[in-house]
Amino acid sequence: MKKYSLLPFLFLFSPLVLFSQFRVSGTVTDETDGLTIIGANILVKGSNAGTTTDLDGRYELDAPGPDAVLVFTYIGFRTVEIPVDNRTRIDVVMQVEASLLDEIVVVGYGVEKRSNISGSVSIINSDEFSETPILRTEQALQGRTAGVQVAHNSGSPGSALTVRIRGVGTINNSDPLYIVDGIPVEGIDFLNPNDIESINVLKDAASSAIYGSRGANGVVLITTKGGKLNQEGMIEYNGYYGMQSPWKMINLLSAREYAIIQNEAFIAAGKTPRPEFANPDALGEGTNWLDAIFEPAPTMSHQLTLTGGSERSAYGVSANYFEQDGIVGGAKSGFERATVRFNTNHQLKKWLTVGNTLGFTWLKRQFLPENNEFTTPLVRALNMDPVTPIRKADGTYAYSLYADTDIVNPLNAIEQTHDTWRSNRLVGSVFAEIRIMEGLSVRSTYSLDATYATQNTFYPLYDLSNIPELSDAPGGEKTETNSVAIGNNTWRNWQWENVLIYKKQFGLSHDFTFTAGTTALENRHDYSGGANTNLPSNDPEDAYISNTIDPIESQSSYQGASESSLFSYFGRVNYGFANKYIVSATFRADGSSRFGRNNRVGYFPSFSAAWLISEEDFWNIPMINFLKLRGSWGRNGNDRIGNYSYSTLVYSGQNYTFGPTETITNGSVSLVSANPDLKWETSTQTDFGLDLELLEGQIGLIADYYVKQTTDMLYAAPIPLVAGTDPPIRNIGSVENKGWEFAVFFRNRKSALKYDLGGNISFVQNRVTSLGQGGDPIPSGRVQSANAFAAKTEVGHPMGSFFGYVTDGIFQSQQEVEAHAFQNEGTAAGDIRFMDLNGDNVIDVEDQTYIGNPIPDFTYGLTANVEFKGFDLGVFLQGSEGNDIYNSTVRYDFTYVNRPVSVLNRWTGPGTSDFEPRANLNDPNQNARISDRFVEDGTYLRVKNVQLGYNFPKALTQRARLSKFRIYVSAQNLLTYTNYSGLDPEIGTIGGTLEMGIDRGFYPQARTLLGGISLGF
């Protein structure tokens, strides 16, 4: 009856509804401080029509009718829907959203409400790091999320960081897969962190299995900023400027102390000390080379961001310039980056949305040698004798009469280094999304990632000789000729992706989402380069290959290319029942050109389930507003196995000599047998987790336990020698990582004193479980001072564990030497006693054992952010516990170089020392052999960032027509607590996955003090 009575009424008024605009206006305010909110979104429900609040928090909107419903949204606040109900003025007080459970999170090929995720996903929103000046995106991950271990590979500006998600997954490439706006990218140094909206880390296999053969080491999904529909145009400027300096200096021997030690070492070796060292006191302090190579270095950034949106279109435009010099070498290790980004989306038709992302990056990085024992400024400064002055009387650099080959004047070496990498990279995509019907849409995306990069190197002519005619300088301090080298690289990667999503609710309680898609992608790397010597000009500006006086034949050149392709099908089914039970299954089939013919396609399934206990009717603990149990299992792969590892090449150069004049004649054979079975490395992971929130989201806890098994790990395990070939790379090894992760937070945003405290901690246990049949341990970490490998990867042990001798104090007398197992012909009192572990009375290789583990027992991060009356204070601490470092910065293989100050406590007679051996030029006991003497505890706690900011009150800023005006000061690496004796305890992985925690003259991280400003118009 009612229906009928309403019908004519509606009919009558419908023209009015359609054609009359019902104007509504009002103010939006924040419940905590009563201040107006700028930029809040107001949308008419069921349409695109909407607006945002202005600088005074006011809005005005033409609603389609007096019975329309308005939706008010603002980040960090609970979304409210208010029926107009014939009102023309609606003021809204928005309540702070304490819980983030309703947040929409990007997952693989889709989005998901945070509360509904059944896998293990870490979410980092830009507000967590946007107030902290960072250079590289990886820094935003460090210490901010459980299960992700990040370490700097170097403190030099622009250097890559090591990122390990849930342990070190393989002895090969263990880097995660990075997906930026849906585009898989190799390396993320091109990204400007200011452009990032969010970073989501897919940690468990169930979350990452939809990336199939690329997901084994975890997936990092990065979304860049764009505009939003119905958003008033916003202009933002952010800029900062700061100075960097070393946070730690190491004491070195003075010239006097150096001479005393040298004299003693000469005498111990039966040689006459140098006459010029007869009176050490006369030599005084000498040169402090470490002081000499460090310098204060500036850093700065300017960022301009424009965002806005109309009813149907939204855009985000940004430009950034960033510059950082190094604390060693200044601009010689400097980094510059300019980025431009342009993201848009347009609702062209009701059923069609199109859009694009586009980022362009220009970057320039200058290199000094890093983390090796031969050519780094750090090793040279630590080992150069203090007697040598920096400069001669005439102002030119001096050379040392004592230091050996590699150890040259570090300042001259820095000055003579010209090594520059320039890259232009374009990463962009276009997409079209078609809404076929309610709940069903298809999105097709084409993306391109193109990089053009050049490396220019120039080796100038120089000679530090005192008398140039005599050319008295040693080989390392002069060059015979100058030379130039260039390397060109082009990477072109494209991807075409089609994804279909169907969302449907059956009845009231059955939620169903179906995702399916295909991906095709192709990567190509082209490289070429050349070199030449003898340039008439010694100016690096003139360093071109063609600028040579040598004949053209003296040029060398090379060219090559490498390609790979991938074609995949993938799908996912999500099913939720009554918001209480969620199950999800994914599947992916990957066909890859990298896999051998017999295994060209891999299949990767996963399952996960969650139970939202707090949604159950029987739940009656009101304090716990949210409790979810999760469990998942999945399998995925690591396809970073090289592009052609399955094939075998015929090698020439297997020569023999024939003929009367002994002519070298080419022979060719393949030295490795092909492996058509070669495939991805498989990772299988089981995860159990719990998400908990108390007090309406004021306290939260996320806990996870996982076991991750990597099998089919690629390794060229030795094969029986009857094969007659080198072992092929085969899928034979396995590694296990298991661990616990916890993250907690306490937040209060509802009072004048707002705070947000967070902490996370990750425990990982790594163990190699197989290296195949006959899987010999893999040595790694060659240490020059001992001319031996310091680490070993063996079944039953963590990867890259330190392996060597165990010291047992110092022989105090010759009787002690004789009473102990035989060590060396020349072993004498004052030498190190090594333990005779196998009791055979001889110290030899059989007495080596595991002496350290570079993998931390746990890593953690702590954040505290407090806001009060416009002031904000942020503190971020990060630490690592229980990891060992092998300190290999001292060149014990050289005789006349400097030594660490610990040598001052050397053994000089019975009872004088039980740790530091006697000084002896020849080291007949091999005191410098790989031993626990050089293994140090690398545990540290670092105050990564402390920041104090002030937001000028709106009353003031609005007068200047500013929406935001903030100034801040910040200190990075302000304090570091560690017992490590080297320059920096944060040591990454240089030169391969198994080269962990070995300090070979690490470029230390800087302490940075900076000030910045943020303006919004």
Add this chain to the structure above:
Amino acid sequence: MKAKMIPLFLLTVLFTFGSCTKDFLEKSPPIGVTEENFYKTEADAIAAVNAAYAALQFELSPGGHFRWFWGDIMSDDSEKGGSGDNDVNELLQLETFQGPANTDLLEAEWGANFQGIYRANVVLEKVPAIEMNGNLKARILAEAKFIRAWFFYNLVTVFGGVPLVDHTLAASEYNMPRASATEVWDLIETDLTEAARDLPLRSEYEPIDIGRITKGAAQALLVKTYLWRQNWVAAQQTAEEIINSGEYVLAADYATIFTLEGENGPESVFEIQYMNASGGNWGKNNANEGTFTNVFQRARGQFEGYGFNIPTQDLVDEFFDGGEEDPRLEATVFREGEPMGDRGVFTKEATGQPFDYYPKKNFNNKSEEAPFGDPNPNGGTNDRVIRYADVLLMHAEAAWHNGAEEAARGSLNEVRLRVGVPVINASGDALLQAIYRERRLELSMEGHRFFDLVRTGRAVAELGPLGFQQGIHEVFPIPESQIQATNGALTQNNGY
């Protein structure tokens, strides 16, 4: 868009690539030649067999495994030497017959020979399908057969029976068990017989091919094989084919055989070629053209060598057994006070070591070394593996066993006359002993002695005092690492 278009749309999207996916995923390396694209031309065939020849030069890769380690040091002709007992101590253990089965030296010998066998097998499998000159193809296959036989010969004389790897192995075949020594000898005999049939005479090769395996080389190794198998008739007959070919004569001057000028000389039957080339990085990557024998056998100290393979007093005494000094001694050892070529006079002070003698046959002068100051001490001395004198003495030995004493004495005395020592007129066992003794005098320090003693059953008599036990030490232990690597598919030799 209408709902019924969905399936059509889906099909389009999902299967756009369906038809061409296979090609799309096919990417071959742009740089380098894959095995599938090689072995197409005559040049490829030659390069393939050259790579097998390259394996003849392996001495230090993988690990040291010189021929003279086994032939000389293990015998009563020489001892290890070096800087002391700890310098390659495993060699000392082996020569005193306390040899451990886990030494790198035996593993190196095992591995290097199988590398050579692999390369020969590749030739034998790939070259037949190449379209090319038929004669050349036959020659290349015959060269490969010789090379394969040579490596099996090394293996069977050092280890006894070994896996019969007569083809390139698939991964599933890596645990191949050992064949009997007889089966290995059968393969060697077949390979050499076929090689001798197809190989050209030495004189039929172009000069540019000096160093390639000849019919004579195959026949000579076949004679050795027959001697090991005590097939005296075939041995004598094959030796006579070499003698009657007129391809070889004894060099007029014994001492010149071992000089640079004497390389590939008139009595050279099988000689492994080395040249004084730069690079090679200590034999790594199997790409070395020089020999390390020179530096290993040179005295230490000012002679810049490592002082291995020190001739024993027992050997030196043998040269005086006839009363007068045999003139070949001077070409065989350096004695104190003698100049070591252009490197100075041999004194114990100059060598820094207590040894009275140093080997001479592999000595090279400083002036003969590579001019480029290569830190890798490559030498250029060829390895005289089979000389015509050896063929004559093998002929004598076989003829004696066949009762042809006249022929035996003829060959024996041809060797003696060359150096001007009195002819032997003995007969019966005295003649056999004279032939044995002649082998020692003529061929000492050339890697024959230990194997001659074992082959003729005299090892326990001569080496017993050094620890040799009959029934055990005729062969060396199978490398323990290989028994483990094959999960025990390989079995250890008796007594080890």
